[in-house]
Structure formats: C-alpha cells, structure tokens
Amino acid sequence: xxxxxxxxxxxxxxxxxxxxxxxxxxxxxxxxxxxxxxxxxxxxxxxxxxxxxxxxxxxxxxxxxxxxxxxxxxxxxxxxxxxxxxxxxxxxxxxxxxxxxxxxxxxxxxxxxxxxxxxxxxxxxxxxxxxxxxxxxxxxxxxxxxxxxxxxxxxxxxxxxxxxxxxxxxxxxxxxxxxxxxxxxxxxxxxxxxxxxxxxxxxxxxxxxxxxxxxxxxxxxxxxxxxxxxxxxxxxxxxxxxxxxxxxxxxxxxxxxxxxxxxxxxxxxxxxxxxxxxxxxxxxxxxxxxxxxxxxxxxxxxxxxxxxxxxxxxxxxxxxxxxxxxxxxxxxxxxxxxxxxxxxxxxxxxxxxxxxxxxxxxxxxxxxxxxxxxxxxxxxxxxxxxxxxxxxxxxxxxxxxxxxxxxxxxxxxxxxxxxxxxxxxxxxxxxxxxxxxxxxxxxxxxxxxxxxxxxxxxxxxxxxxxxxxxxxxxxxxxxxxxxxxxxxxxxxxxxxxxxxxxxxxxxxxxxxxxxxxxxxxxxxxxxxxxxxxxxxxxxxxxxxxxxxxxxxxxxxxxxxxxxxxxxxxxxxxxxxxxxxxxxxxxxxxxxxxxxxxxxxxxxxxxxxxxxxxxxxxxxxxxxxxxxxxxxxxxxxxxxxxxxxxxxxxxxxxxxxxxxxxxx
Amino acid sequence: xxxxxxxxxxxxxxxxxxxxxxxxxxxxxxxxxxxxxxxxxxxxxxxxxxxxxxxxxxxxxxxxxxxxxxxxxxxxxxxxxxxxxxxxxxxxxxxxxxxxxx
Numbered sequence: 001x002x003x004x005x006x007x008x009x010x011x012x013x014x015x016x017x018x019x020x021x022x023x024x025x026x027x028x029x030x031x032x033x034x035x036x037x038x039x040x041x042x043x044x045x046x047x048x049x050x051x052x053x054x055x056x057x058x059x060x061x062x063x064x065x066x067x068x069x070x071x072x073x074x075x076x077x078x079x080x081x082x083x084x085x086x087x088x089x090x091x092x093x094x095x096x097x098x099x100x101x102x103x104x105x106x107x108x109x110x111x112x113x114x115x116x117x118x119x120x121x122x123x124x125x126x127x128x129x130x131x132x133x134x135x136x137x138x139x140x141x142x143x144x145x146x147x148x149x150x151x152x153x154x155x156x157x158x159x160x161x162x163x164x165x166x167x168x169x170x171x172x173x174x175x176x177x178x179x180x181x182x183x184x185x186x187x188x189x190x191x192x193x194x195x196x197x198x199x200x201x202x203x204x205x206x207x208x209x210x211x212x213x214x215x216x217x218x219x220x221x222x223x224x225x226x227x228x229x230x231x232x233x234x235x236x237x238x239x240x241x242x243x244x245x246x247x248x249x250x251x252x253x254x255x256x257x258x259x260x261x262x263x264x265x266x267x268x269x270x271x272x273x274x275x276x277x278x279x280x281x282x283x284x285x286x287x288x289x290x291x292x293x294x295x296x297x298x299x300x301x302x303x304x305x306x307x308x309x310x311x312x313x314x315x316x317x318x319x320x321x322x323x324x325x326x327x328x329x330x331x332x333x334x335x336x337x338x339x340x341x342x343x344x345x346x347x348x349x350x351x352x353x354x355x356x357x358x359x360x361x362x363x364x365x366x367x368x369x370x371x372x373x374x375x376x377x378x379x380x381x382x383x384x385x386x387x388x389x390x391x392x393x394x395x396x397x398x399x400x401x402x403x404x405x406x407x408x409x410x411x412x413x414x415x416x417x418x419x420x421x422x423x424x425x426x427x428x429x430x431x432x433x434x435x436x437x438x439x440x441x442x443x444x445x446x447x448x449x450x451x452x453x454x455x456x457x458x459x460x461x462x463x464x465x466x467x468x469x470x471x472x473x474x475x476x477x478x479x480x481x482x483x484x485x486x487x488x489x490x491x492x493x494x495x496x497x498x499x500x501x502x503x504x505x506x507x508x509x510x511x512x513x514x515x516x517x518x519x520x521x522x523x524x525x526x527x528x529x530x531x532x533x534x535x536x537x538x539x540x541x542x543x544x545x546x547x548x549x550x551x552x553x554x555x556x557x558x559x560x561x562x563x564x565x566x567x568x569x570x571x572x573x574x575x576x577x578x579x580x581x582x583x584x585x586x587x588x589x590x591x592x593x594x595x596x597x598x599x600x601x602x603x604x605x606x607x608x609x610x611x612x613x614x615x616x617x618x619x620x621x622x623x624x625x626x627x628x629x630x631x632x633x634x635x636x637x638x639x640x641x642x643x644x645x646x647x648x649x650x651x652x653x654x655x656x657x658x659x660x661x662x663x
Numbered sequence: 664x665x666x667x668x669x670x671x672x673x674x675x676x677x678x679x680x681x682x683x684x685x686x687x688x689x690x691x692x693x694x695x696x697x698x699x700x701x702x703x704x705x706x707x708x709x710x711x712x713x714x715x716x717x718x719x720x721x722x723x724x725x726x727x728x729x730x731x732x733x734x735x736x737x738x739x740x741x742x743x744x745x746x747x748x749x750x751x752x753x754x755x756x757x758x759x760x761x762x763x764x765x
Contacts, residue, residue, distance in 0.1 A: 640761035643694075647686050 004054045005068040005652060010097060010645040011047050013041040015103075016132035022125040030120050037124040038107045039132055045100035052093050061472035065089060067205055069141060080210075085203055087141035090504045091289055094353065095138035098360045099279050101483075103131045105476035106274040109368050112472035113270055113375060118301055120228050124267070130156035134279050138286065143192055143202040143212075146287075148189070150247070153280045154181050160275060168619050173263035180260040184250020198224065200237060203430035205288070213293045221294065229233030234299065241300020244291055245307075253285025257310040259563055262336055265326040269371030271328060277333050278364040282356050285340045289353050296347065305345025308428075309433045311338030312625060314561075321451065321546070324381050325370045327452050332407065333363055339422055342433060348425035349508060350501045354491045355418035357500075361487050362406035362415060365480035369400035372469040372477065373455060377462055383451060384544070386459035392467060395474045397456045399481040404452055406484040408445035408525045414488030416522070422493065424517045443526025452515070453536035459540075462465045670711035677704035691745045691755040695738060702734045 018040035022033045023108055075082050107127060111290070114120040133156060137149035154180075162174030175624040196202055204209040211217065224236040248254070253261035264276045275281070288295065288304060295301055299462055312335045319331035336359050343350035376393050390397045406413035409420070419441065426434035460466075468474070491500035501508075535545050547554050556562070620645065637648075677700055684697025706727040713723025749755050 641758050642760070643686055643757055650682065650686065 003090050003305055004050060005058070005413060005457070006070055008051060009086050011044045011100070012132045012135035014047070014445055015128040015135070019125050019128035021131060021186070022121060022128060025121050027119070027121055033121040033124045034111050034333060037128045037213055038111070039103070039651050040128060041104045041107050042102060044131070044135065045104050048093070048096040048100045051088065055088060055093055062426050067264065069205055073210065078189055081201060082204065083142065083209060084145060085206070085384045086139045087205060087338060088139065091286070091353065092138050094357060094504065095286060096135065098357050099131070099134050099138065101275060102278045102360055102364045105479055106364065106368065109371070109473050109476040110270040112470045114268065115373055118337035126159045126163070127274070130160065130280070132276060134283070137283060141204050143195070143204065145193060147188065150251070150283065151185065153283060154178065154185070154251070157264070157275050157280055160271040161264045162269065164266070167266065170266040170535065173266040177260040177264050180257055181250040184246045184248070184257050187243045187249025191240050194243065195240055200365070218414060222298065238292060241291070241295045241298050242303055245288065245300060245304055248284030248287045250284070251287070251593055252341065253334045254284070254307050254338060254341060255314055258311060258315065258334045259567060262327050262560070266329050267325070269326070269367060269374060269481070273364045273367030273371065277329065277367045280358040281337060282360060284335060285344065285352060287355050288341065289349060292344070292349050301345050301347065303345070304431065305342050305433060308341025308343070308345055309336045309436045311335070312342060312440045313436050314438045316447065318557055318560050320443060320447040321554050325373060325383050325451065326367070326381060328447060328589045329370055332444065332448070335444065336363065336407070339419065339437065339440065340475035341637055342437065343422035346425045346429045346433065348422060348511070349416070351421040351425045353504055354500055355422055358406065358414035358418040358487050361480055362403045362484035364539065365399060365403040365477060365484050366407065368473070368477055368480065369396055369403060372396040372473055375466065375469050375473065376466045378464055383454040385461050386455045387458045387462070389466055390456040390491050393469070395468065395477065399477040400456065401452065401479045402481040402484050404448045408448050408529065409441055409624040410522055410525055411487065411522060414484055414486070415486035417492050420521055423521055424514050426512050427514060428511050438521060438524055442524045442528045445525040448531050449529045449532035449534055453532060457537065458541045517541050667711060667715045670707065672703045674707045674711070677707065684743070689756045689758055690750070691757050694757060695741045695745070699738065700732055702730060705732045
C-alpha cells in the first residue's frame, strides 16, 4: 500500500481528464458533463483519503515529518537538470482533503444551482480545470510548477467570475480580478527569479537534488545580505519573503490588493464558495505556509503579520455596512484570510493552516447557504429586501446559523478553536495584534448576526414567495454544517493532545492554550451577537438603524473607504493617460513611418510593374506574335490538294537540277 | 538518219505536256492521262537510247514493253481509285478533294 504514495499525481489528473473531455462535449450534454465532473472529483477525493490513511500508517512508524517526494526529469537548463517534482507531506495532505471534499460538495451543489443555465457544460469544464490546477498546486514541490498552477487557478477564476459575461459587471469583475492578482504575481515572479539567480534551484525539498529547504541552502539564504535602494542592506530572505508574499497578497486578497475579491461575487455562487472563499484564495495562505522554512524568523514575517492584522480589521469594518448578502461574506473572507496571514506571520504555522481548513468548510457552507437564499428568493441579493426566511427555508437557515456560529467563534464550533489558536499566538507574541484580532472577532460576530437578523429573522420584506432549494443543494449544506461543527476538534488541545498540530508540525513547539484568551474571545463574540440583536433583532426596520447612528462614517464604510475610487483616480487614470499617450505616439510616429514605407514600396512596385508590362512583357509578346503569324502563313502552304504538293515537288526537282548544273 | 537529240526533244516535250496535264487540269481522268503521257515519254527515251548506244542490245526495248504493261495496270488501279473517290465525295475534280489538309 505504501506504493500508493508514489501515485499522488493521479489526484489532479482525474479532474484534468474530465475537463479535457467535457471541453469537447456538445452544449446540450449537460447531464453527462456534470456527472463526469462529479465522478472525477469523487475519485480524487477517495484517492486523497486513501493517500491520507496510507500516509498516517507510515507517519506513526517513522520519526519526525515524513515527506514522500516524486521526481520526473523535465528539462536541462544551463547544465542543471530540472525535475517535475511532487511532494506528499502533511500540509499537502491537509489541502488535498479540504480541496477535494469542498470541491465535491460544491460540484454536487452546482448540479442544483446551475440546473437551468444553458451553458452548464462550460461551467463544469472550468470547475474541473480549476480543481485540477488547485490540486496540482498543492502537490507540487517545484516553485516553477507551483507558479504555473498558481496562474492556472487565476485563469480559472477569471473564466468563472466572467461566466455570465453578457453582464457587463461580471466581465469587468473578471478583468479586475485577473489584473489585480497579476500585480501581486509580478512580485512573486521577481522573487522566483531572484531565488533562482542566488541558488540555482527552485526545488523545495530534494533528495540528492540541490533544494531550497536543505539546511545548507537555508543557512546560505538566511545569512546573505543584499542592498535594496531606499532600504539599505537587508537579509536576502527578507526581500525574498516580501516578494513571495506579494503573490500571496494578490491571491489571498490582502490589503491593498483586496479590491478584486468583493467584485468577484459577480460569478455564480458555487464559484464564490469554492474559489473565492474556500480554496483558491487560501492558495496565498498555503504559499506562505509552504515557504515557511524560508520565511521563519526573517523580517518578512513582520510584514506578513501586520498586513494580515490590518486586512482583518479593515475588511471587517467594511463588512458591517454592506447590504449585498454575498458582499458581506466576501469582506468576511478577506478578513479571515487576514487572520490566517496574521497567524502565520506570528510564527503560528499550525494556527494559520488550521484556520485555513476550518474556514474552508464554514465559509463554503456560508456561501452555498447564501446561494440557496438567492436561489430561493428568485435572484434577490439585497438583504434589505429579505427577512423572515427562517420559516420558508428551514434547512438553509439552520445550516447557515451553524456556519455563522463557526465564523463568529462560538464554542464548540470549529471557528472557535482555530481562531483561538491564532489569538493565543498573538497574545503571547504581539499584544497590539492581539487587540486588533479581538476587535475583529467582535466585528465578525456583529456583522454575521446582523446578516442572520436581516435575512432569516424578523418580518418578510420580499416581493414574491421564497421557496426552499432542491435536495442536491441542501445535502452539501448539511454535510458542510456537520464539518463546520466538528472539524475544530481535530485541533483542540483538550482532546487527544491536538492531533492536527502533531500532524502538521510535529517538531514545532506550539503555544500553550490560554484560558484567558478563550474566555475573552468568547465574551467578545457573544457581545458582538448581543449588539447585533439589540440593533437589528428587537424591532422591525426598513432603513438600517446604523445609518443614523454612524452617519458619514457608515457611508464611508458602505463605499469601502473609497478604495475603488482611489485606485480609479490614481493608478487606472494614470495608466489610461499613459496608454493614450503611447497610442498617440504609435499613431503619429510609428504608424506614420509605417505608412510612409508602405507608400514608398507601393510606388516602387508600381514603377516595376510598368517596366515589366512595357519592356519585358511587350518584347515577349511581340516575339510570340511574330512566331504565331509566321506559322499561320506557312500553314497556308498545306492546302490538302495532291496537285499542289506535286507542283512543289516538281519545282523542287527543277531547282535541284538547276543548282546541280550551275555549281 | 534522225539524230538522238531529236528523239530526246520530242520525249522532253511529251513529258512537259504530261506534267502540265497532271499539275494544271482539274479532272482526275485527265490527270491520269497526263501520267500516261509522261510514262510514254520515258518509254520513248528508253527505246531511243537502246537504238543509239553502241552495245545495240534489246534491253531498252524490252524495258519499254514492261513499262507499257505496268502503265496499263496502273491505269486500271488509278481509274478504280477515281471511282471510289467519286462514290465518296461525289466529284472527280481534284482541287475539291482536300482531305490531306492537316
């Protein structure tokens, strides 16, 4: 069975084949396409579970962290052979399980949600391609391959946000997501180039191959100083860490590159759940976790933790003033990703990855739940027009409430354990960030229960009759609700001595659980819920009661601190002016020159044509006409009359005779 | 005794008359007659040379007899051809028969 670990590359191959097959399906084979996609991802899921079980057996026998590496020759560059390399280690396995499980549930959910969409074949093709790229990303052991998959998931995200490209907002959002993440990816790519220049390798772990995480290489990287303009001499790893983190900032929507994620909600809701909440946006967090041996203990960690902390608070404040059900969740996702980054930046590898996992489950649940609400309300997304949906949509309500409690961090839901681990990490290492984290936890509980009160409780404000969703949509919700409830227990210090910690990082010292932190965060979360109840739960309302209370500040939050307008008026406008300048230069100078050369060659060829026609063709034609005319004249000699021929013969004989006599 | 040159002159005049008949007349029968005249001019030559050459043998006169015989056969074949052509193109005027034109 251990041989199974050497076949990990099959996991992304199943959905990849499915995507390739579906791509050639006709548009009306909707059932076949969805079945194939679900079958492929189910196979990947089963394979991942098997891999996990096999790995666990090998893990117990060995000491430390077991890493299974797979090398395939790729190409040789400058004398050094490059390999395609895959890795199976705890981080990979955790991601494999989360991604395949959430993907499977979202695929099944899409069956119901995309039921009426005429283009669902294309949808399942893209979804499968996304799953394949994401799974390749997590098993890759080579940074270049990781980067390729990184771009592939970005592409799938673009395709899926713009799935309803007839809507101009969706097309705009897709472009925005692609371009904004690309800005971060430039940093990532420069980081890769720098890394390759300094070390000559992009392999993470290697047996016998030069690799980045070998002790010698890490020592070399961490002692090497470089000079950066305006910053002076800093450690190479710090610079590398910041560059790599730029990629993670784009993908995981960290401030100031967060602007694309809320707009990405223009895509179909299953996409929001799978890509823009549970898996792809977690790729940035995964990258930081993956590069942890390199980043650990460098100055980049400070950048990561503060960016994360600021993003967490920043996004949480925006979330309290949004009215679109999916946008609230989008800002909540940004906020929670900030939390994970903060945890990782503080050195809490386990805390960050643990929150990644629990968040994937409960945020997927919340998004799918919101999809169910939107589906049931005939496409309505404005929370002000909902209310009282608890009676009509009981399953959606209860599962949604589970997800909300998990996100708010109420014991014993999963979010409680993972969030507390991050907060404990912050409490022991950086009190300012702890304060930010706790404030964010309060805001999180507040805005999520604001949503619950506005959507499910109170009086119905909806025009038309809401209805509960079909079973294909409800079952994924139920399963995810169970996961949101129980998945926290794998990482609790109270049961089995925190198996998640031992699994992910057996050799790392964890922070001791602090009851003080737990009590404080629970109190804070409960007070957030209470505040939400006091404002939204007690009486019916039409206008948001916060608006008169906060006045201008609410408007500032509702407009997301005018970040989009700021970018629009600075970067976008600057680049547009630059582009139009270049366009003018192009049209006047380059096109002018081009047209001139074009005109010159045209004239030259006209002249040539004239010479051709007049001299060469003329002479040739004349010669031909002469030959033809001569032939016609000679041809007249052949009359066909025997007498004429005889006459010629006689004349010939006489001429011969005369010649004979004269000469 | 009549000298040889007189015979040869008569023979040449006969040949020229025959050639004129062959080349200039339209009627195929007259063309055939022209051929006969040319043939007889040749026969006359043969007999004259046989008489005036020193070896005084009968070879030339015998050859003339053969020539007359062959001329008779030739006229038979020639007239048969003229009839066949007449059946095909309904004329015996030789300048109307242009089948040889390419």
